[in-house]
Amino acid sequence: MIKKESEIEKIRISGKLAAKVLEMIEEYVQPDISTEELNNICHDFINQNNAIPACLGYHGFPKSVCISVNDVVCHGIPSKNQILKIGDIVNIDVTVIKDNYYADTSKMFFVGKTNILSKRLCKVTQESLYAALNIIKSGIPLFKIGETIENYVENHGFSVVKEYCGHGIGSSFHEEPHVLHYKNNNKLILKEGMIFTIEPMVNAGKSEVKCMKDGWTVKTKDHSLSAQYEHTILVTNYGCDILTWHKQDKILPSLTTSL
């Protein structure tokens, strides 16, 4: 679970590339583009950077990135029949493998003008991730992450999806620990050199989700909107480094704990 310095350096490089994919794709997220086209632009960019899209073929997933629109919670399959329209909220989830090391990140994009609820849901979801990032440092127990996220989300009237969690990452896509986004009693103490993702999925309505017949697409049961933000982070003794920090982020790339 604790990475060597040489591994951390490689994951930093993968993290910068994964973040660059989300920076690159932003200008293409417009009305009338298909999610298949967005997938292909990401796929080509990843290949041009001598890396591999980790989602393609992972447990049989058919595309290179996950694109989840509106009430899709996660694992949305890019499709030529899915055309973005004004008001949509879109999560693009990118995992790259570069020099055998993984990094995983996602964020929300707005298609043209979106309504107040969409904006508030995305803002609260991103802020819940940031609230967790701000308490992370070596020595704290893992459960503090889920407690911080769930409290923040519930205090703003939304709900946290419980079926999916963050995860250790490095030379494989999913490693220990499982990082729950809600209250739990995992007393594992965070240590310098641990690298994992935090990726809260937040629903505007109830937390329940359902998987579609395609075996992948996860939607909210009550058809309410859902948002997600994900970063790959490194635990340090002063806080955490955000290895997938990108320029649209509203938080500093290398956090120090508030004294």
Ligand SMILES: CCc1ccsc1-c1ccc(O)c(O)c1
């Ligand atoms: C499509 C990739 C995939 C397949 C099964 S779970 C999964 C996935 C997608 C996004 C993630 O951030 C993640 O950690 C896993």
Ligand SMILES: [Mn+2]
């Ligand atoms: Mn991801």
Ligand SMILES: [Mn+2]
């Ligand atoms: Mn992930």
Ligand SMILES: [Mn+2]
């Ligand atoms: Mn969604």
